[in-house]
Amino acid sequence: MSETITAMASPNIALVKYWGKRGDGSLNLPNNSSVSFTLSENILNTKTSVAVAPDLKEDAIYINGELQPKDQKNEKTTFISKIIEEMRKNAGFSDNLLVVSNNSFPTGSGLASSASGASALVFALNEFLGLKLDSKELSIIARRISGSACRSMAGGFVYWKKGELDDGSDSYAEQIAPQSHWDVVDMIGIVNESRKKVSSSQGHSATTKTSVLYKSRPEYAEKNADLVVDAVRNRNFAALAEVVMRDSNNMHATMLDTWPPIRYLNDMSWDIIEAVHDLNGKNGESIAAYTFDAGPNAHVITTAQHANEVREMLSEVMGEGSRILEAPVGSGPKLLSEKDSLITGEFLKNI
Amino acid sequence: MSETITAMASPNIALVKYWGKRGDGSLNLPNNSSVSFTLSENILNTKTSVAVAPDLKEDAIYINGELQPKDQKNEKTTFISKIIEEMRKNAGFSDNLLVVSNNSFPTGSGLASSASGASALVFALNEFLGLKLDSKELSIIARRISGSACRSMAGGFVYWKKGELDDGSDSYAEQIAPQSHWDVVDMIGIVNESRKKVSSSQGHSATTKTSVLYKSRPEYAEKNADLVVDAVRNRNFAALAEVVMRDSNNMHATMLDTWPPIRYLNDMSWDIIEAVHDLNGKNGESIAAYTFDAGPNAHVITTAQHANEVREMLSEVMGEGSRILEAPVGSGPKLLSEKDSLITGEFLKNI
Numbered sequence: 001m002s003e004t005i006t007a008m009a010s011p012n013i014a015l016v017k018y019w020g021k022r023g024d025g026s027l028n029l030p031n032n033s034s035v036s037f038t039l040s041e042n043i044l045n046t047k048t049s050v051a052v053a054p055d056l057k058e059d060a061i062y063i064n065g066e067l068q069p070k071d072q073k074n075e076k077t078t079f080i081s082k083i084i085e086e087m088r089k090n091a092g093f094s095d096n097l098l099v100v101s102n103n104s105f106p107t108g109s110g111l112a113s114s115a116s117g118a119s120a121l122v123f124a125l126n127e128f129l130g131l132k133l134d135s136k137e138l139s140i141i142a143r144r145i146s147g148s149a150c151r152s153m154a155g156g157f158v159y160w161k162k163g164e165l166d167d168g169s170d171s172y173a174e175q176i177a178p179q180s181h182w183d184v185v186d187m188i189g190i191v192n193e194s195r196k197k198v199s200s201s202q203g204h205s206a207t208t209k210t211s212v213l214y215k216s217r218p219e220y221a222e223k224n225a226d227l228v229v230d231a232v233r234n235r236n237f238a239a240l241a242e243v244v245m246r247d248s249n250n251m252h253a254t255m256l257d258t259w260p261p262i263r264y265l266n267d268m269s270w271d272i273i274e275a276v277h278d279l280n281g282k283n284g285e286s287i288a289a290y291t292f293d294a295g296p297n298a299h300v301i302t303t304a305q306h307a308n309e310v311r312e313m314l315s316e317v318m319g320e321g322s323r324i325l326e327a328p329v330g331s332g333p334k335l336l337s338e339k340d341s342l343i344t345g346e347f348l349k350n351i
Numbered sequence: 352m353s354e355t356i357t358a359m360a361s362p363n364i365a366l367v368k369y370w371g372k373r374g375d376g377s378l379n380l381p382n383n384s385s386v387s388f389t390l391s392e393n394i395l396n397t398k399t400s401v402a403v404a405p406d407l408k409e410d411a412i413y414i415n416g417e418l419q420p421k422d423q424k425n426e427k428t429t430f431i432s433k434i435i436e437e438m439r440k441n442a443g444f445s446d447n448l449l450v451v452s453n454n455s456f457p458t459g460s461g462l463a464s465s466a467s468g469a470s471a472l473v474f475a476l477n478e479f480l481g482l483k484l485d486s487k488e489l490s491i492i493a494r495r496i497s498g499s500a501c502r503s504m505a506g507g508f509v510y511w512k513k514g515e516l517d518d519g520s521d522s523y524a525e526q527i528a529p530q531s532h533w534d535v536v537d538m539i540g541i542v543n544e545s546r547k548k549v550s551s552s553q554g555h556s557a558t559t560k561t562s563v564l565y566k567s568r569p570e571y572a573e574k575n576a577d578l579v580v581d582a583v584r585n586r587n588f589a590a591l592a593e594v595v596m597r598d599s600n601n602m603h604a605t606m607l608d609t610w611p612p613i614r615y616l617n618d619m620s621w622d623i624i625e626a627v628h629d630l631n632g633k634n635g636e637s638i639a640a641y642t643f644d645a646g647p648n649a650h651v652i653t654t655a656q657h658a659n660e661v662r663e664m665l666s667e668v669m670g671e672g673s674r675i676l677e678a679p680v681g682s683g684p685k686l687l688s689e690k691d692s693l694i695t696g697e698f699l700k701n702i
Binding site: 211212213215216217220242246249250252253254256257259260261263266267270273274277 | 562563564566567568571593597600601603604605607608610611612614617618621624625628
């Protein structure tokens with residue numbers, strides 16, 4: 001076992017969305033399969049270092065420089081602790097661990113870091129503890145920390161199979177095409193959000209419990225996932241685009257039908273939606289597709305060929321000085337060398 | 352037959368919405384029953400005068416002072432001509448008619464005038480031609496001009512029965528409680544709309560054709576209509592409020608799920624939605640209910656007791672100088688006296 005292991009992972013953008021959990025929700029088992037591509041780690045990433053900490057009375061987890069309190073109400077952090085405990089036990093290991101995790105994300109961007117964070121942690125722990133778990137097992141563990149994180153355990157284009165079993169052992173993500181397969185990019189328009197936000201965890205539950213319209217979403221999304229897999233395999237952008245946009249609209253419609261209603265799209269999101277339809281209309285076929293997660297940020301998917309056009313369109317709609325990130329397809333989680341460790345002498349001196 | 356007949360009617364606000372037509376759409380037959388109350392004619396009204404015009408080569412229809420062109424693409428005006436032709440034929444009448452119709456609506460308010468316009472016209476023609484049609488027959492004719500107009504043929508609280516027959520002879524509106532039954536008001540926040548609008552006629556068709564989620568709306572709305580009828584009969588505002596808000600959200604969700612998506616709500620509409628939820632939360636029970644038609648204007652339903660509170664809430668959210676109309680329940684269409692005729696010597700001189 002090395003003294004310190006450092007891993008890096010990146011978020012993914014869902015082309016068919018995960019919204020609504022089956023069972024009691026605790027295992028993050030989805031009502032439908034979903035598809036994503038992993039974003040380039042050069043644009044957005046989480047780095048996570050793990051080391052033994054025999055001097056500590058308990059595990060210490062630092063996220064972006066802050067020690068995470070133990071006795072707290074953040075479900076996600078509690079879950080991280082549980083997963084660490086379980087993986088350590090499986091490895092027959094007993095020492096307390098020091099986990100240090102930093103996100104490269106622009107501050108206040110509203111871009112979800114839980115997928116890359118969970119993915120980097122599980123990847124690092126597997127190596128550190130010498131567990132040699134396969135990609136399916138790793139994906140299942142990441143899913144339990146944060147549902148869509150399972151899709152960040154692979155690079156390229158990824159399919160998260162819904163699965164049928166109650167224990168979730170058949171609900172994990174697999175690569176359907178590698179990073180090199182297709183030069184699509186996610187052009188991300190960072191849209192300010194001033195209103196209070198419903199956490200996606202609360203949202204999943206509220207929609208499945210109260211939306212009448214949601215009942216028809218799982219079957220629809222399941223079909224969309226199949227269509228997107230085909231479109232990716234055939235590199236058929238026009239086919240991909242329509243399904244991606246309709247699936248996003250469909251999910252946000254079930255959010256509006258939730259009681260009380262959930263709003264993630266704002267006027268700027270809608271202006272971008274309309275600008276994408278206009279751009280595609282002018283081109284005679286779809287060269288761009290918008291998709292929105294649980295927030296107003298616009299993810300406009302396009303191919304490298306049309307990236308500049310799409311960037312210009314976004315700039316025009318969002319105004320000068322707007323923040324736009326261009327994320328190609330990424331390669332998935334990987335180990336970094338000792339010199340990239342976040343657990344430096346400097347770090348240890350300051351904690 | 353009098354020389355000139357003048358009638359007045361007012362719009363209605365749907366508590367359960369009409370969205371989506373059955374059949375080929377030409378008869379405006381709805382997929383679900385709906386419920387409304389007619390707004391006070393003191394706040395919003397259409398006045399329509401009808402007179403013989405033997406000197407004219409064809410019927411002349413003036414709306415807000417403008418002669419409506421014959422050879423045109425406006426489906427609604429074409430339909431008005433057809434209805435006039437049909438009613439005249441039924442009366443065994445042959446002279447050409449002069450129809451003059453004026454709306455009292457604030458300019459550019461985005462408030463639909465087609466319901467009050469169709470209602471006033473049908474009411475005036477029935478009297479002018481001496482047809483003595485009953486309220487059911489009048490409602491059916493108004494429905495054919497503009498679906499929701501059939502609900503403006505009665506005052507007070509109105510139920511528009513979906514009906515089952517292909518010819519629409521069982522799809523008409525009836526009063527379920529008179530104006531005096533309950534002192535609810537429609538506090539209307541006029542929200543500016545800067546984007547291009549999808550006409551409701553196009554929208555009805557696009558949603559039924561393309562929205563996957565719409566499939567479950569008719570059954571849901573049908574139940575909502577029953578619940579609202581009960582809530583109105585029992586003057587149970589809290590029960591009314593939840594159904595009204597959910598039905599509006601549900602309809603707008605199917606619009607978002609339409610391909611391409613239809614947006615009527617904007618950030619201001621959403622700010623009002625959230626403010627209503629906050630107000631109700633603070634009060635411990637619902638004292639206000641928002642509902643939105645095919646536009647961003649907020650209709651906040653409340654009782655006379657809470658009207659000031661609701662007006663203040665709207666002013667605060669919309670900012671100073673915002674336009675707010677307060678419309679109590681109205682009495683339905685009625686005839687006006689000769690002195691209210693729009694066909695004056697002055698008018699005839701200027702055409």
